[in-house]
Amino acid sequence: MLLKNIMISGESSDMLIEGRHISRIVQVKDGGIPACGADVVDCTGKTALPGFINMHTHAGMALMRGVGEDISFHDWLERIWEIEKNLDEEYVYNAVRVACLEMIKTGTTTFNDQYWYMPMAYKAASEMGIRPALSYVICDRNVPAEAERQKAECMEMYEYAKNWGETGVFLISIHAIYSVSEPMILWAVDFARSHGLPIHIHLSETSKEVDDCRSAHGGMSPVEYLDSLGILGPDVIAAHSLWLSDRDVEILGSRGVTCVHNINSNLKLASGYMFRYNELRDAGVNVCLGTDGCASSNNLDMLETMKTAAMVQKAWRNDPSAMPLEELISMATVNAAQALGINAGKLEEKALADILIVNTDNYNFLSPGSFEANLIYSAHSDCIESVICDGRFVMKNREVESEKEIIASARKVLMRIM
Amino acid sequence: MLLKNIMISGESSDMLIEGRHISRIVQVKDGGIPACGADVVDCTGKTALPGFINMHTHAGMALMRGVGEDISFHDWLERIWEIEKNLDEEYVYNAVRVACLEMIKTGTTTFNDQYWYMPMAYKAASEMGIRPALSYVICDRNVPAEAERQKAECMEMYEYAKNWGETGVFLISIHAIYSVSEPMILWAVDFARSHGLPIHIHLSETSKEVDDCRSAHGGMSPVEYLDSLGILGPDVIAAHSLWLSDRDVEILGSRGVTCVHNINSNLKLASGYMFRYNELRDAGVNVCLGTDGCASSNNLDMLETMKTAAMVQKAWRNDPSAMPLEELISMATVNAAQALGINAGKLEEKALADILIVNTDNYNFLSPGSFEANLIYSAHSDCIESVICDGRFVMKNREVESEKEIIASARKVLMRIM
Secondary structure (H helix, E strand, O other), X not given: OEEEXXXXXXXXXXXXXXXXXXXXXXXXXXXXXXXXXXXXXXXXOEEEEEOEEEEEEOHHHOOOOOOOOOOOHHHHHHHHHHHHOOOOHHHHHHHHHHHHHHHHHOOEEEEEEOOOOHHHHHHHHHHHOOEEEEEEEEOOOXXXXXXXXXXXXXXXXXXXXXXXXXXXXXXXXXXXXXXXXXXXXXXXXXXXXXXOOOEEEEEOOOHHHHHHHHHHOOOOOHHHHHHHOOOOOOOEEEEEOOOOOHHHHHHHHHOOOEEEEOHHHHHHOOOOOOOOHHHHHHHOOEEEEOOOOHHHHOOOOHHHHHHHHHHHHHHHHOOOOOOOHHHHHHHHOHHHHHHHOOOOOOOOOOOEOOEEEEEOOOHHHOOOOOHHHHHHXXXXXXXXXXXXXXXXXXXXXXXXXXXXXXHHHHHHHHHHHO | OEEEEEEEOOEEEEEEEEOOOOOEEEEEEOOOOOOOXXXXXXXXXXXXXXXXXXXXXXXXHOOOOOOOOOOOHHHHHHHHHHHHOOOOHHHHHHHHHHHHHHHHHOOEEEEEEOOOOHHHHHHHHHHHOOEEEEEEEEOOOOOHHXXXXXXXXXXXXXXXXXXXXXXXXXXXXXXXXXXXXXHHHHHHHHHHHHOOOOEEEEEOOOHHHHHHHHHHOOOOOHHHHHHHOOOOOOOEEEEEOOOOOHHHHHHHHHHOOEEEEOHHHHHHOOOOOOOOHHHHHHHOOEEEEOOOOHHHHOOOOHHHHHHHHHHHHHHHHOOOOOOOHHHHHHHHOHHHHHHHOOOOOOOOOOOEOOEEEEEOOOHHHOOOOOHHHHHXXXXXXXXXXXXXXXXXXXXEOOEOOOHHHHXXXXXXXXXXXX
């Protein structure tokens, strides 16, 4: 496929995409790439962006929006658990299809997920045509029999995911230090490292998690505790990382950890908001963005997440220059690709062909501000006209194939479950 | 016009709208209203809401999005002033048309504005079909000749606006205590009260404003200072009201003032974020919401404002139950109508026919959460399918008449000005 006359970083360009199993960008030039048989898509007046990468979500919660509003974290969690008792494969398949539909409509082409019934999520995402990063979730809650069952299942899932290639990324999730026993944390990390898999964990999300850890582990913070076990490294993706001491920041930086900021979830559940972006970035941490699941945040919109993250950062730091636009875009694209070990998040030769086509012919872009400023601060995701993932249009002119069927099917499942 | 089978507060209803000069809701019933010659609009499966009321904006800044990103408040203000030197009637007319286009697309049917060339704003809003609340802006900057000029112009504008009836609301704006001399503040308030006009003022937006006031006025806060002049009352609409002492809250409550929270602008310019919502509400203040102008916030989207206001309130108060959904809706509708002295912001007999028709047949509403939860926390304004203002469709199926012409015309003006 050849995208003709598309704006990339302010320059009108041509972009050639090729590939059979996996599609890549093979050439980007300021015009003049010959079609040579490729399908030509005229993009005059449109702007290209790499697809967004949502680095922490629970896609299976896409049918749990608004189940607990304006209530305490504890009451909210009880409601979620009550609902989760009834979940099954059919529910997760339908929920992940709805999540993928929303992600496509809001410009996300890769999502880093943590939920149950992982093969159902792979099936749904593959059918929808976006790139999932899925994990087997270790969460033994200190029950030895459960730990043994999970070890076996984890190995099974590893075999299942072995042949994904670049159609997906397989990770090991360790739910959190409060829900996974120490031997199981060590087993999971050993398993992940011996197979070269990244590790996804909830870390220091609430002040309670930090206080409880300090009580249980001789005054150590969750970061210090994990570091004492030799677990922190460049293969670790730490979701939330909200309640951090100076020492924590230093450790995370020196180990090259990736931290994922989930501002909407943190605000809405009142977990906190003083994410230490400047300090983490300056310490060498790879910082990314995530939406968290729809039960807490309540959508999967990365543009909204970028805007809120930057605005709240500016406000609490009392510094309107905090978290500038260029860094926001990197957090939502190239930083995330690096953490997942995929060549994506940029519009360059050899990168995976995950591309957004943005329509700037509307009031949001009608100003002398930069494309990035107008995109993030003024526009909403409906300016994303088309989405290409793996070289294939998964949305064209705001239309996603089978949208009506996905919603009708999910509605049926909801009636059965809730 | 008869809206058939539309959901109102969870009940399928019929709603009849009538009126020649001004249209009102004349009947709302759970079905069975006969058409009797009225145009019938089938709204099966849709939900109705009163149009949103944006209680503090500067519509004329709609072409200044992103002019100063990631820079200090001072540098930002200098940039705005530099641009404003070149403004003229044609610019303001075009900018307000763009603002109205955006407001219609995001569900706002009334906006409380403060900007220059007010007759141009009235012309633009009337042509677009939404209800403006416009003010003559007093801002003498302590220059006596300017004060005299403004007095004369203010009286002229009062005469100009005299026959608006309910097609618009005329107010007197006092820019702020730091930009208007004390004699001119007193003159403006006297003028407003002798003609029964509401008063719109920027109040306690930054901590600097409060500090400067305390230095200049014997330790009094801006609220105490205005109260000492006898100015605070139920006819005062105080934008921002962010930096308030306990005593300030008490005064504002006892005087029945309306306060307008502008969360996005406050966050983005790093003015502050600890808006004292609970205290103000409990003291009897009428609290509303605004977007501020596009130069600071950078859009006019009231749904986004509702979400951000609630989330930030929950976070800094460390209370996920803060600013609940029902109160958010009131702040954006009925509270605002009360402050402007119009019978709007509700779907009841005799109310002005300003109505949103929301499409809930999409992933955002696919959950057991309430309509309000899904609307504010999950959806974006593109779920607003049609907008009726003053009994007339100003948007139908997301289409606004002359959208292309408005944008093309504004683009030409921008090229001339910037």
